[in-house]
Amino acid sequence: xxxxxxxxxxxxxxxxxxxxxxxxxxxxxxxxxxxxxxxxxxxxxxxxxxxxxxxxxxxxxxxxxxxxxxxxxxxxxxxxxxxxxxxxxxxxxxxxxxxxxxxxxxxxxxxxxxxxxxxxxxxxxxxxxxxxxxxxxxxxxxxxxxxxxxxxxxxxxxxxxxxxxxxxxxxxxxxxxxxxxxxxxxxxxxxxxxxxxxxxxxxxxxxxxxxxxxxxxxxxxxxxxxxxxxxxxxxxxxxxxxxxxxxxxxxxxxxxxxxxxxxxxxxxxxxxxxxxxxxxxxxxxxxxxxxxxxxxxxxxxxxxxxxxxxxxxxxxxxxxxxxxxxxxxxxxxxxxxxxxxxxxxxxxxxxxxxxxxxxxxxxxxxxxxxxxxxxxxxxxxxxxxxxxxxxxxxxx
Ligand code: HEM
Numbered sequence: 233x234x235x236x237x238x239x240x241x242x243x244x245x246x247x248x249x250x251x252x253x254x255x256x257x258x259x260x261x262x263x264x265x266x267x268x269x270x271x272x273x274x275x276x277x278x279x280x281x282x283x284x285x286x287x288x289x290x291x292x293x294x295x296x297x298x299x300x301x302x303x304x305x306x307x308x309x310x311x312x313x314x315x316x317x318x319x320x321x322x323x324x325x326x327x328x329x330x331x332x333x334x335x336x337x338x339x340x341x342x343x344x345x346x347x348x349x350x351x352x353x354x355x356x357x358x359x360x361x362x363x364x365x366x367x368x369x370x371x372x373x374x375x376x377x378x379x380x381x382x383x384x385x386x387x388x389x390x391x392x393x394x395x396x397x398x399x400x401x402x403x404x405x406x407x408x409x410x411x412x413x414x415x416x417x418x419x420x421x422x423x424x425x426x427x428x429x430x431x432x433x434x435x436x437x438x439x440x441x442x443x444x445x446x447x448x449x450x451x452x453x454x455x456x457x458x459x460x461x462x463x464x465x466x467x468x469x470x471x472x473x474x475x476x477x478x479x480x481x482x483x484x485x486x487x488x489x490x491x492x493x494x495x496x497x498x499x500x501x502x503x504x505x506x507x508x509x510x511x512x513x514x515x516x517x518x519x520x521x522x523x524x525x526x527x528x529x530x531x532x533x534x535x536x537x538x539x540x541x542x543x544x545x546x547x548x549x550x551x552x553x554x555x556x557x558x559x560x561x562x563x564x565x566x567x568x569x570x571x572x573x574x575x576x577x578x579x580x581x582x583x584x585x586x587x588x589x590x591x592x593x594x595x596x597x598x599x600x601x602x603x604x605x606x607x608x609x610x611x612x613x614x615x616x617x618x619x620x621x622x623x624x625x626x627x628x
Contacts, residue, residue, distance in 0.1 A: 236266040239275065239539060240303045240404070240515045243619065246612045247481070247509070248556060253277065253544040262530040265539070273301035273518070273537035274530070277544040279551035279568070281528040282517075285540045287573030291519035292320045300520045301537025303617060304404055304411070313419070313458040317466075317575060324574060330444065331459065332578065334383070334437050340581045343379070347586060350378050351593045359597075359628075364604030367624040371594070372475035373468065376586055380467030384460055385436025386425060394418050398465050402616045415461070422464070423457040437463070463579070470512060471583045473613070473620025475590050478506040480610070480624065481558060482595070483603055488560050489595060496592050502560035503587045508567035509558050511543035512619040517571050542568045600628045 241250035256263055257277040265275045276285050285291050294300060295318040316327040333339070351371075358370040373395070381388040397414035400406045406414070426438055430453075433439035438460055445451035482489040482502075492499045517540045521532045532538060546567045547555040553562070570577035577583070595601065603610075604625035611622040 238266045242614050249543040249547055257544050262528050267301055269302055269305040273539055274532055275539045275541055277541045279545040279548040282540045282545035282568055283572045284527050285519055285538055286571055289321055290523040290525045292522045293318055293575055294320055297520055299535055301518045303515060313454050315458045315462045335578055335581055337581050340585050347379055347589050351375055351589050355597050364625045364627040367626045368476055368621060372472040376468040376471035380464055383437050385434055385438045398469055402618050404615055404617060419457045419461050422460045423453055426453050426456055467579055469618055471586050473512050473618060474587055476621040476624045477510045485558055493595055499588050499592050503584055504564040505560045507569035508546045508564040511546045511569045514543040515539045515541055516617050517542055598628045601626055
């Protein structure tokens with residue numbers, strides 16, 4: 233018997249999925265793999281099948297369920313405060329709808345001038361700082377952090393506190409006890425912050441939620457703190473990593489960079505392609521099968537776990553021609569980097585806009601930007617469940 237592939241896998245090249253993905257996708261596209269806790273799960277690797285899994289109610293997102301496939305053992309307690317990302321229908325819809333109105337394209341467009349101001353301010357700081365500078369510290373992290381903090385009504389001055397805890401959460405080797413402590417610390421902080429808003433709710437996302445949920449008679453501080461926590465973490469760590477990785481990719485592909493410089497109308501297409509090309513959230517789109525179902529000719533039984541491999545789907549030649557090439561003109565919008573189906577990323581409009589503004593502004597204002605170290609020496613987040621960069625030394 234051949235040995236099982238073990239998941240999650242580590243990327244060996246920052247610009248490509250683990251080599252085994254292609255082998256799995258081409259030879260045995262729905263296959264059993266081993267997980268860190270010794271259990272097994274199915275891996276689904278083709279674009280069409282990944283979309284089927286993520287879009288079918290027979291696959292549950294209930295990460296508290298004891299049989300849910302865990303990439304990091306002990307990640308969640310069964311008694312944890314639930315948020316939309318771990319809920320199924322019929323609970324999931326209302327929880328998502330409660331905040332959906334905060335993330336519409338229209339709402340995001342209203343934020344555009346402020347995001348532009350934030351990006352300009354951080355680029356001023358980069359240019360005024362030492363050379364080489366660290367792009368992660370000066371631009372990639374502060375931009376999405378400032379934006380989500382302002383949206384929620386969380387003081388940015390506390391960002392060191394929640395950033396330290398977020399880093400622990402995303403690392404795969406953080407012991408379960410420390411991981412738990414990090415979640416509790418940030419949620420506790422948010423619960424205190426929310427308590428301070430209760431008497432006279434301000435006009436920020438958390439304040440508006442207090443008012444809205446009270447009107448509906450469903451307000452609970454701990455539940456709102458959990459939602460705030462989800463938005464805070466999902467809202468900055470992901471986009472920050474996409475800013476850093478895409479900057480590296482643009483600098484390595486000067487002809488693609490020249491194309492967006494010449495025509496900023498292309499930047500949004502480039503953003504889609506970068507999302508596809510890096511797929512920073514990959515096997516984390518896991519599910520638990522709750523009713524027998526056949527996917528791609530394979531019977532998956534109730535009680536079995538499934539990892540929907542977004543990065544494999546996004547490099548599937550059935551969905552993308554020459555998938556390993558970075559091509560901003562390909563029309564990549566059917567990628568699954570934001571997931572698919574009912575849990576598809578709530579913050580995608582925000583993320584797209586932040587990335588668009590950052591690239592248009594950065595490469596226009598700092599045309600001589602270059603890496604201050606070789607790609608081989610960059611500290612990629614090989615040990616994290618969201619891929620990215622810890623630091624990005626640049627000069628100009
Ligand atoms: C480039 C940036 C981002 C990437 C690649 C990304 C990726 C993802 C993915 C793959 C999912 C699906 C998870 C699943 O199906 O289990 C997801 C869900 C989610 N994302 Fe994002 N995300 C990004 C930015 C953001 C931002 C900026 C926010 C909020 C401010 C956000 C909030 C959420 C939330 C709340 C969910 C859960 C939605 C639900 O369960 O209904 N994300 N994201």
